Every structure is written in structure tokens, then in C-alpha cells.
Amino acid sequence: MTDDLTDFELHTQENWEVLAKLLNIANPLFDKTLFLFGYDYSSNAYLIQGDYHTLIDPGNDYTYLMQLIDLGFKPTDIKKIALTHGHHDHAMGAVELFRGHRGFGTPEVEIIMHEAGPVEFKDMMKQLGCRITEVKGGEVINFSGIELEVIHTPGHTIDGLCFYHAPTKTLFSGDTIWPHAVADPDTKVAGGRWDHYFYSVRLLLKREIDHVLPGHGGVAPNIGHWVVQETYEALIKKYVGLETPILEGATKLAQDGLLEEALYLLDKALKETPDNLRALEFKAFLLNDLGRSGEALEYFDRALAMQPDNVHLLMGKGCALLGVGRAEDSLPLFEAVRRQKPELVEAQIYQGMALYLAGRVEEALELPDFSREFTSRLKEELGKLAREKQGPGDRSPEDRGENP
Numbered sequence: 001m002t003d004d005l006t007d008f009e010l011h012t013q014e015n016w017e018v019l020a021k022l023l024n025i026a027n028p029l030f031d032k033t034l035f036l037f038g039y040d041y042s043s044n045a046y047l048i049q050g051d052y053h054t055l056i057d058p059g060n061d062y063t064y065l066m067q068l069i070d071l072g073f074k075p076t077d078i079k080k081i082a083l084t085h086g087h088h089d090h091a092m093g094a095v096e097l098f099r100g101h102r103g104f105g106t107p108e109v110e111i112i113m114h115e116a117g118p119v120e121f122k123d124m125m126k127q128l129g130c131r132i133t134e135v136k137g138g139e140v141i142n143f144s145g146i147e148l149e150v151i152h153t154p155g156h157t158i159d160g161l162c163f164y165h166a167p168t169k170t171l172f173s174g175d176t177i178w179p180h181a182v183a184d185p186d187t188k189v190a191g192g193r194w195d196h197y198f199y200s201v202r203l204l205l206k207r208e209i210d211h212v213l214p215g216h217g218g219v220a221p222n223i224g225h226w227v228v229q230e231t232y233e234a235l236i237k238k239y240v241g242l243e244t245p246i247l248e249g250a251t252k253l254a255q256d257g258l259l260e261e262a263l264y265l266l267d268k269a270l271k272e273t274p275d276n277l278r279a280l281e282f283k284a285f286l287l288n289d290l291g292r293s294g295e296a297l298e299y300f301d302r303a304l305a306m307q308p309d310n311v312h313l314l315m316g317k318g319c320a321l322l323g324v325g326r327a328e329d330s331l332p333l334f335e336a337v338r339r340q341k342p343e344l345v346e347a348q349i350y351q352g353m354a355l356y357l358a359g360r361v362e363e364a365l366e367l368p369d370f371s372r373e374f375t376s377r378l379k380e381e382l383g384k385l386a387r388e389k390q391g392p393g394d395r396s397p398e399d400r401g402e403n404p
Helices: 004-005 021-025 028-032 061-070 093-101 118-126 195-203 224-240 246-255 259-272 277-290 295-306 311-323 327-340 346-355 360-367 370-391
Strands: 035-036 045-047 053-056 078-082 110-114 130-135 140-143 146-152 161-165 170-174 213-216
Touching: 004 061, 021 028, 021 035, 028 035, 035 295, 053 161, 061 093, 061 146, 078 093, 110 118, 118 130, 146 195, 161 327, 170 195, 170 259, 195 224, 195 259, 224 246, 224 259, 246 277, 259 277, 277 295, 277 311, 295 346, 311 346, 327 346, 346 360, 346 370, 360 370
Parallel strands: 053 078, 078 110, 110 130, 170 213
Antiparallel strands: 035 045, 045 053, 140 146, 146 161, 161 170
């Protein structure tokens, strides 16, 4: 992503600066917010001014407080601290606030963090006199007169949060979104997971985001959605390997259960080569697996136009038609498969299912493989219903999970 950032300015500075001046955007949020570029191993910090002050990510650098004091701010006016997650480089500046400038036992500071945040940090801050407010995501919290929505964005850590200001479409993104790089999931210590990370970024892609205020690196004004999109793509590339061919990467993602991400790569492949048969077939089956059968039909048709007798494509399109409630339309496809592959049990079962759903029950039960499957499933379901009606004392030891 770094090479693409020449089209806009990434702002960096060593001192606190008003965001409105930095972004050249006049708005109450930006007028009231000071930004400090993170030094070395410390995160960026944001101070929202008001009747009291709110710190978003106090970082891990005691000099930030010294600079605020030099600017005329009183540390005792900081009443809220909001954490995007509990990593030291984002959170430990809260301790410095008490050690050097507030004194112990000052109870009026509220620390807002996810409920899954580090227990040790919470205990330490409680001992210093802070009140811990645990959030789950979805809350709207007043920060010094500015209302921000809490969005739970696990992935880098289990307790990841972003704070969203709807009027300006601004995201305080922590380590979830960077304009210049991506953060790895902290799988060893903080519960980070790739699948969570992808989900969180997809969630943010659905938001209207114009401005990104990240946990590291310069702020990114006016190109927020692009930054989120680039983060998503960079994460996918990092997961599959930068040099991995697109279809090979999509296969790896699908095998690992990351179907949405596999679909993203397939879309890129089809944008480059619209008649790529392998990508068309792959996308059709993937959409079916995602329950998007109506969309899958388009790609089955495009692939079948190139290979009209392909058994797998015929079967797949038949299943997609079943998925959209077109059982009668699916029957010719399953019949065509059976003509080519009469030994294919799966085709007969699907044909029977289509007949059954079309109201042609007797014809369906005349198919031996479907009849056996149907009878077996029926007995299983009836057995479950019978066991549910029985009380625990009426069940056999085996049904109760006990040794006889």
C-alpha cells in the first residue's frame, strides 16, 4: 500500500496538532481533537477537548503528557480514556497519567475498553482508582460532547475496537485499519484470528468512511473507503502469500473456510480474464456454498456455455435452481447428469429431491437411491422426536450418554 500513498498527504509531526488544521476540514469533531503522531513503539494518541477531555489511545510514551502540560492542558481535566485494544503501545500511557501527574486514588477517570481486554490491565487501573467501563460494540458513547459509536473489530486482537463518528464519516481505527501497512493477528497473546480480522474489515467496508484516524502512521483524510479496501486486499495477500497466483490463493482461502475472501480473489481473476473457465466454475460453486444461489446461476450459465456437457457444472446448476425454489427447472439437469453418469448416486438423490419438492412424491420414491436416503433420514428424524418427548428417566443409559 505504501507506493499508492503518493496521491495524498500522510501527515506526521512530533507535537500535538489540531485535526481541523491538519486535515484542512472545519468541523466540531476536528476542531476539538488534537492528534499526536506515535513515536517509536507508541501508538498515535487523540485528545478530544470539552468540559472535560477524552484520550483515545494514550499510547506508551510519557512525553505526551509533558507536551500537553506545555500547551496549557491540565492532566486532571482528562476524565475518559478510550482504548482501541489492550496492547501496551496503545494502553500503558494511562498508567503514566497517574504515576507522574495525577497521584494515586483519583476515582473520576473512566476507562472504556472491550470486555475481553486484558484482565491484568483492568485490575491495575482499578487499583489506581479508575472506573472500568466494558463495552461489547454497538454502544454510542459521549466523549467530551462528541458522540462516537463503538464497533467491535476483533482480528488483530480479540478486544479490538473502532470508534465511528457518523456525521463526518470518521473512523478512529486503532490497529484494525492502517493507511500504510497491515497489522498481524496477535494469535499468541491477545486472541487474534485471521477469520475475525477479515470479518471485521468486511464489516467496515459496509460503512460510509471518509476519514481514517489510525493507531499508527499518518491520518488519511477523504479516502477512508479506499484505505479500508486496500487494507482488506493487503490482508488477503499477506494470508495467501504475496507471490501466490490468484486462483491458487483462492483455493487456499476456500479450503480454510474463508469463502468471502476466496470470492474476492475470484472477482479479481474474472476482471482480468472474464472467460476464465476455472474461475467461473469456482465462483459459481462458491456462491452456492455461501447460499447465494441466484447469483450462482449466472456463473454456471457462463461456464456451461463453454462446456455444456460438464457433469459437475450441470449438477451445480441443478443445485442452484433448487436453492432458488425452481425444482421443476432443475430436473432436466439432473437427468442429463444421470444419462452421462448413471452410476452417480448423488445425481439420483438430487433428482429425487427435485421431484419431491415439485410435488411428484411417487416418482421420487421410485428412485432407489433417493428412497433409501429419504427413508433413512425420516427414521432418524422420527427417532429424534421420540427421544425429545421422553423424560430423562425414560431414556436408555446410552441415550443419556451414560455407561450401562
